[in-house]
Amino acid sequence: MTPEDFDRLQNLMASRAGFRLTRDRMKLAEHRLGPVARREGFDTVDAMLASLWAKPVASLGWAVIEALLNPETWFRRDRTSFDTLAHELLPALGKARGGRPVKIWSAGCSTGQEAWSAAIAAQEAHVAVEIVATDLSQRALEKARSGAYTGFEIQRGLKAETMLRWFDQVEDAWIAKAELRATVHFARANLADAPTDDHRFDVIFCRHVLGDADPARRRDMFDNLERRLVDDGCLFLGPDEQPDGDSIAFRAVAGRKGLFVKSPAALRRAA
């Protein structure tokens, strides 16, 4: 991969996915694109990129973009967020919604562990939920939708007891049970796109996603999240993440790392 190829990849990632592909990820990019090139029938990554630049086929472009996103996730990542959800937010929201399902959005769900973790929290809190989990990557979504995880993946973050309770063992895989599946719907969505409908959520998880956002797009992405959140809803970011100075949409909840609510300014804007 030439530096020029990498520049073009950076532009592709920023313009289409709002993703900041930093220069230190050049080696990683090359490594990740190897399997994409093989799958798409090219001899080398260079040949694939040359073809993409010469004739930008959308499907190949998205295959490249998907491979360069950060897919890392695990069950109950930042465990305290899920404890807060199960023990505080869901009981309160369940009561406030008068038995209507609490709506949760896992934004940037990758291979689905966050959505299943939220679904488990809801089942254990005995609160009805509807979870929508979205990602830009079709491949990640296929895996998420299958609900099937390897022994290695399933036990990263889940106690054995929880694993046995909510997953069925089928040969070497652990597959989410029907009662979990009934509460989660997976769909493709690009966080860089503004909402085109007025569907709103009570709780949004968008953790370890916007840290990789193109700085020029971050503010819009936070504003898009704010537009998707009901006025008394909550946003979870990663424990060390925060909406940077660009966004006035949210304010941190004191003493709760990674938990945010709408700022007064955002509420005024809505009114």
Next chain:
Amino acid sequence: MTPRTCLIVDDSRIIRKVARRIVEGLGFEVDEAADGSEALAFCAGVIPEVILLDWSMPVMDGMTFLRRLRALPGGMAPKVLFCTIETRAERIAEALSAGADDYVMKPFDGEILTSKFAEVGAV
């Protein structure tokens, strides 16, 4: 502050070494035993806070060790995590009902072990 203690019980020296490195990284002081009987002798003296326990071992297997440990004075205190190549759901359930706090399926890595320690409240 005295460091927390963990006993690693496995007949494979390599597994003990790998696990030791990870558990020491979590701030534990680590001791090792090569089978259930060595582990039981160790626990008759000092009971560690966490025990990482293989299932199939010569002399005394992990399940026998666990039952005897839990019958010792103070033997209910340690968090016991099975750590074995046995991955069938019914065997995992059997280990949990015998009093294991959690269960790690081999192969594992540092991230898995760290998350398991966190889930049982050991770190």
